[in-house]
Amino acid sequence: DAGVIQSPRHEVTEMGQEVTLRCKPISGHDYLFWYRQTMMRGLELLIYFNNNVPIDDSGMPEDRFSAKMPNASFSTLKIQPSEPRDSAVYFCASSLRSGSGEQYFGPGTRLTVT
Amino acid sequence: RKEVEQDPGPFNVPEGATVAFNCTYSNSASQSFFWYRQDCRKEPKLLMSVYSSGNEDGRFTAQLNRASQYISLLIRDSKLSDSATYLCVTNSGGSNYKLTFGKGTLLTVNP
Numbered sequence: 269d270a271g272v273i274q275s276p277r278h279e280v281t282e283m284g285q286e287v288t289l290r291c292k293p294i295s296g297h298d299y300l301f302w303y304r305q306t307m308m309r310g311l312e313l314l315i316y317f318n319n320n321v322p323i324d325d326s327g328m329p330e331d332r333f334s335a336k337m338p339n340a341s342f343s344t345l346k347i348q349p350s351e352p353r354d355s356a357v358y359f360c361a362s363s364l365r366s367g368s369g370e371q372y373f374g375p376g377t378r379l380t381v382t
Numbered sequence: 383r384k385e386v387e388q389d390p391g392p393f394n395v396p397e398g399a400t401v402a403f404n405c406t407y408s409n410s411a412s413q414s415f416f417w418y419r420q421d422c423r424k425e426p427k428l429l430m431s432v433y434s435s436g437n438e439d440g441r442f443t444a445q446l447n448r449a450s451q452y453i454s455l456l457i458r459d460s461k462l463s464d465s466a467t468y469l470c471v472t473n474s475g476g477s478n479y480k481l482t483f484g485k486g487t488l489l490t491v492n493p
Binding site: 299301309310311312313316318323324359363369370371373374375376 | 414416424425426427428431469473477478479480481482483484485486
């Protein structure tokens with residue numbers, strides 16, 4: 269059974285470029301989460317969706333960040349323009365509404381902005 | 383004050399040792415508590431939920447003290463494979479689905 273799938277696994281880009289991260293949640297899961305992890309700040313929730321609708325985007329750092337979920341099996345996190353301080357590991361996770369709070373994380377995208 | 387605080391460690395223990403981690407949380411409205419485990423350069427995975435009465439899963443025991451707002455994790459008879467970062471997690475913002483993660487405690491079990 270496939271887990272959460274993220275692409276790309278690694279991304280190196282130059283400051284000012286647009287970056288798009290992709291996520292496919294586990295089939296049947298109705299919650300999707302985007303997190304960012306850095307050594308300094310740990311794991312931070314950026315935004316989460318329920319049934320493809322954004323519920324809470326209070327963790328999105330600024331207008332340069334946007335996230336969409338056009339259907340139940342796909343979500344994107346876009347950074348435009350990217351900055352060196354955006355360098356981090358970005359995780360996507362999904363969960364079931366009826367679950368116990370367990371979230372299933374994807375392998376992450378390691379983003380480096382030079 | 384951070385919502386969830388943990389001693390970052392590192393904790394270096396020999397195989398077979400018992401090790402305990404604590405964490406404190408600031409949101410008295412938190413209702414759900416978890417320990418997640420994260421291996422080096424991997425994604426976090428749920429280790430166990432933490433219930434008010436305390437709970438045990440094999441060599442792992444989790445305790446919750448609501449009055450003092452702290453959560454603990456005890457690992458008995460530690461194995462090399464227990465080496466990882468342990469993340470203390472609570473829900474926040476009144477939502478069961480919005481989780482706040484501590485920065486983690488690094489454990490290394492040595493042969």
